[in-house]
Amino acid sequence: MEGPLTGEGRAEHQGQVVGQALWTWRAGPAGGPATVFDLDGVLSDAASRQYLLRGPRPDWDAFFAASGEDPLIEEVSVLLGLLSSELKVVLLTARPAQARDLTIAWLGRHDLRWDLLVMRSHGDRRPARQFKQEAVRALRAHGVDPRLCFEDDLRNVEMFRREGVPCVYVHSGYYD
Template identity: 40%
Template sequence: MTREAALFDLDGTLCDTSQIEHLVTGPDADYRAFHAASADAPTRADVHAALDEARGRGLAIVLWTGREFLWRDLTLDWLDRHGIAQDGLYMRLAADYRPATVVKTELLRDIASDGLTVVEAWEDDREIVDLLRSAGVPDVRQVAGGAS
């Protein structure tokens, strides 16, 4: 039996990283500093409201991110601080530097293997939006203003 789910990306989508994106631009990109600074980032109110609305409709709330698994505790603390309950958190493995499209293709398979059918998704990265649409997700919302 599967459960319908709403899928939300974190950085640039649910997590408002607009004030720290400078840390990952240019030749001196520092992802460690970026992820550490994300602990103090606010939510995007519009996406947070969409998440609450999806939960109200009975959808499972699934989160995914290109963050490495070593940032899991920081991520869970951030979610708790913002009152965001979730039914699944899918993350990149540590030291996995493959392109986001490759990693998230695998995460999408993991989500399905866990009995969840993504019926809507919120994402800021154009390539990942295309990936979700190609995978047959019926309602994909591209969030403006992310790093990608």
Template identity: 35%
Template sequence: MRRIVLCDLDGTLANVDHRLHHIKDGNNDWDAFFGTSSADTPIEPVIEMVRALAAAGHAIHILSGRREDARADTEEWLARHEVPYERLVMRGLHDHTPDDDLKRGWVEADYDLGEILLAVEDRNMVVNMYRALGLVCVQVAPGGF
């Protein structure tokens, strides 16, 4: 049966360590944070897992907290690193909703929970939200931020 895999991007598929300084220690330069995303390095083990899930026939839907104005760079990055996906959902330009609430809203509005095989995520609060919905969630890194 074809099912959906929900997958995060930043910190899950893409290593964002090189740009975290833009939003840490009192910095709030989200334009610079998102504007340097094309230089992210791939997190290969997670990308390999996503490729295997896609090869098994599952639909990969990327739910990203990145702003919509980063879509072109994001799509180029995904293509360059050969990340298979059927759908890319991104936050609105002026949407500051916390990631767990943002993704819960997307899931509740757009999906039947029974069609979701699993979620792949790094942030604790989003992992906890998926699990509270009764979904299996693979947490790929500690994400206490």
């Protein structure tokens, strides 16, 4: 973990470095069957900041820094709330660890249920599908059993399916 963690995220939640990822458990580590949700384009409507990625030099820092203002994607968030409380909710996002506190604050503002937030460590420039593939394997190694995923990037959808996890494709339009 690099860079200071400040604000409400730090006080309430301890981060744990797993491989190249930063894991944050909401209420301590716990295994069992889980559903896995992407954030951008699945729970979080990132449409208003897509312009930051257009052109020859995408501004990823500004893109993620603006994520705290995203509207919620209502259908997916309602579905999340309807899931059995026995299922763990894993939020697996390619957002970097620097966006952790604003992400946790955003989840709180929208009253979203979650158990584990998995983010990229600072400086991880691998393709998202590689980061997420490693995360699926690490989840299993930690006793968390991903039963179903929700994703808006078809490259990640295919990866989840190859890893043996059924994946619902959510159309965001960001990857057309």
